[in-house]
Every structure is written in C-alpha cells, then in structure tokens.
Amino acid sequence: MSVQERKDRERADRERLILATARELAEQQGWDAVTTRQLAERIEYSQPVLYSHFRGKREIIGAVALEGATELAAAVRVAASAADGPRARVTALARAYLDFAARNPAVYDAIFQLDGGLAFAQADTPEPLKDAFAALLESLGEVAGDGVHPGLFTEVFWAALHGLATLSRAGRQPPEYTEQRTQLLVDRLAVL
Amino acid sequence: MSVQERKDRERADRERLILATARELAEQQGWDAVTTRQLAERIEYSQPVLYSHFRGKREIIGAVALEGATELAAAVRVAASAADGPRARVTALARAYLDFAARNPAVYDAIFQLDGGLAFAQADTPEPLKDAFAALLESLGEVAGDGVHPGLFTEVFWAALHGLATLSRAGRQPPEYTEQRTQLLVDRLAVL
C-alpha cells in the first residue's frame, strides 16, 4: 500500500506543479504563451504527461480558474469580515474584488473570459464558483433594499464590478480614478 | 484613370466582402471557426489575398469591431432619441445596448473581448470607439447627478452594462430577469 500511496502523492504533487506553472506562465507572458510544449518543458516532462492529468488545455485553464475562484471568494470574505457596518463591508468587498482582478489578471481571465469548460449557474456548476457567488451574496444581500431579490441584486452588483475590472484591464480607464468609480458604484447601488 | 478607379472600386468591394464574410462566419460558428483558410475559401480567393487587405487576422477582427462600434453607437442614439425624458432615455439606452450585445454576440466580442489591436481611451483611439462612448455620454451625462463627473459616471454605467451583457452571454443569468436587472440598474445608478 505504501508504494501506491507514494505514487499517488507524487502524482498529486506533479498536478499542483502543472497548475502552478501554468498560472505563473500565464501571469508572466499571458495565456497565449501557455502552450502544451512550453508548459511541458517548464515542468521538465514531455507533453503527453499533461494529458494523463487533464483532458486538454481547456481543462488546465478550468482548474486554474477554480483555484482562482476559491481565492477570490476568500479575499472577498476576509475583506468584508474586517469591516464594520454594511457600508464599510460593501466598500471593502468591492475594493477586494477589483484588487484581486488587478493583481491576478491571468487568473481572472481564466475564470471569466476564457473557455475553461466551466458551467455557470447550473446544477453542475463547480463548488468554488457557487461559493464565490455566495461570498458576494453574504455581504451584498443586506444592502439589496426592500422588495429587491438579494440574488438579483448581487448579480447586478457583480456585473458592475466585472465590467469595471474588465475595462480597467484594457487600459480604458485611468487607474487614478479607480477609487472614485468604486465609491460611486457603492453609493448608488447599495441601499444603506 | 478609369482603369485605376475600377480597380480601386473592386478592391474596396472585396474588402467589404471579407469583413462581411468574417462577421457572418463568426456569428454562425464563433470566432474560432474564422480561420484564414476558411475565410479565404468563402470569399473564393486564396489566403494571401487576405494579407493584401489586412496585416493579419487581428486586423480583420479589429475592422469588424469598428463596424460594430459604429452600429452600436447608432443603435444607442436611435433608442435614446425616440424616448421622452431622462428616465425613459436611459432605460431605452440600456435596453438598446444589451439588445445589441445579445443579437450580435460575435461582433460584441470583437469589440470588447477579443484582441483586435485596438487602442482604447488614448490619443490614437479609433473614431468609432470614441463615438460609441460619446453616444453613451450624451444620454447618461444628464443623469450623472450633482458633483459627479459625467465621464466618470458614464464609465461606471457602461461597465455595468458590459458586465450584464457578458454574464448574460455566458448563460450565467436566466434571460427572463434581464428586464428586472436593467430596471434595477437604471433606478439605482441614474439620478432622475
């Protein structure tokens, strides 16, 4: 049994190595540079090894996306829990979200822009994605306002954050006004 | 001169054919299906002909994006001008924007998701993109509220619309609530 366990452990280690390498490469040079050949060389194995862990490149992107979603959910929760009162909580949440997107652009792309073969808002939606939504809902639900469904409100708020994150990334908006935009969004959307 | 004019005309016709074909193919089968070989076959020329019109595939995507931006600006203006009062105008604008994104997903992707080599919010930003922003600004500027810069407000509103369009596309949100989300966005963001 010990042999099998060691092999399983080594396999799991290598899988983590693949994902960490893919992520690092993507953040350094963009997802276009994450080719199976390049990735294989960096982990010092041949290409087919990748396919013994993942069905293909999309599944690798999907795995990175799930990791990222987990981190995003955690970042949002940490920020929200450190703030007092609904207003501070929502502001902190928005900042944390946009900060995550800005600091991990490739991972953010993996989650929302690229095709990682992930199902959204369905029965078979992976847990990390549902949890990321839940993390937003926890803080946003309390400022939805009377008569507004918390889920619907969260979707709209999330959409707005996503739009800001995306447009900032494209260099569309001068970074020095990020804070103002965030404040405007919170002031107007949230019922405090 | 007549000969040269005829050649110029034929060249311009062919360029339009390339763009129309690329767009049609993208809407039918997605941008992944728009390969230079497939595109060349559809216009009944060989691949290198494409490169006598455009530097490469990105530039073709960029050209489709500019066409699309022009149409988007026009759609927004038409919708806004047909409405009475700020509130109706903003609502009509939001609906027109989301409707355009839903009806022309591939073109919308070309503008905002794909790399068409376009510069945003800079000195060398193509006119159609600046004009699309201007079209939004015309109607949104009047509901920015006191003390809020119209441009900043437009950016935030645009970001929210973009987020809604994107997440709808990914099947993240049930289409039957699109109208509610739009209303919520207008009610909260705009100062009426």
Place this chain on the structure above:
DNA sequence: TCGCTTGTCTAGCGGTGCTAGGATCGGGTC
C-alpha cells in the same frame, strides 16, 4: 531473477497564422 504492469517519451497527425517566390493576366507603349 523474471514477467508484467505502469508510466514516459519519441515521433507524427492535422490544424493554425503567415509568407516567399513563381506564374499569369492585363494595361500601356511602340
């Protein structure tokens, strides 16, 4: 020590964007 399973690599397939270089066609000139 042997046989076998398991795991890894080499080599290659069909596809991609893009381009060099040869063929061909057509207009301008004598």
Place this chain on the structure above:
DNA sequence: GACCCGATCCTAGCACCGCTAGACAAGCGA
C-alpha cells in the same frame, strides 16, 4: 497588332499549435 512589364494572385511551405499512437524502459510483485 505585338510586345513588355508591372500588378495581382496562387502554390507550396514555414514554424507553431493541441493532441495521440505506439515504442520503450523502469519498477513492482511473485
């Protein structure tokens, strides 16, 4: 009307992509 020459287009091929079949070797249990 014949010829030349430049513009125009196509064939063929490059390097790269994601992915896989089949040969090979290493390490396990008997």
